[in-house]
Amino acid sequence: DYDIELVSVVGIRDVFGDNSVTERIHDDGEEYGISPKTGDELQINYELSLKSGQVLDSKQGMDFRMAGHADNGVYCSKAIQKSLETFKLKSCGTLICRWHHPERSEAADIAHNVPNREEVVIKIQLLEIYEFEDCGKKAFWEEALVLKKAIKPQRCRLCPGFDGTWCKVKILSATGCGQEELLSEEQVIETTVGEGELCDA
DSSP states (O other): OOOOOOOOOOEEEEEESSSSSSEEEEEEOOOOOOOOOTTEEEOOOEEETTTOOEEEEEEEEEEEOOOTOOOOTTTTTTHHHHHHOOOTTTOOEEEEOOSSSSOOOHHHHHHTOOOOOOOOEHHHHHHEEEEEEGGGGGTTTOOTTSEEESSOTTTTTTOTTTTTOOOEEEHHHBOTTTOOOSSHHHHHHETTTSOOOOOOO
């Protein structure tokens, strides 16, 4: 007689339904967390390797855009985007990307040092989903005129309203369209919300 106990289950999913990319989830992450959606910006860990274990590329804490036109500088970006749609924060998974996946090409394989028709393994972990808010809605501005991106969200934080609240704001950096740095050092500004001294985003 044997007593058997099921300890864990590793979920396996055919991402595109054609067996070109197979997903294995190793850690489900936060149980009640939200999942990324199209247009979101994320922070992920990424590793590209061969089935032999040879690592071809690795990026820790990289920014990743959930947009069809974005290749994000990684191999099989669209497959990663599709997989991340079901991830929760801190989820960790592995993709097996086979040679007949549409994103794969001779040029892409050469650029990432992938041997022809070799299966590759892509490990991804979702670290953060950046919060975006159209700040202009509060003041009836033009849509998408000022967008706020929270690079380090603080849960249950107190947000000032348009009621004369006094605030101290630290400006860490500012860049122009050409990505030139407009600040040489951090600046601290004390202001009252609604008086127009600082953009009331």
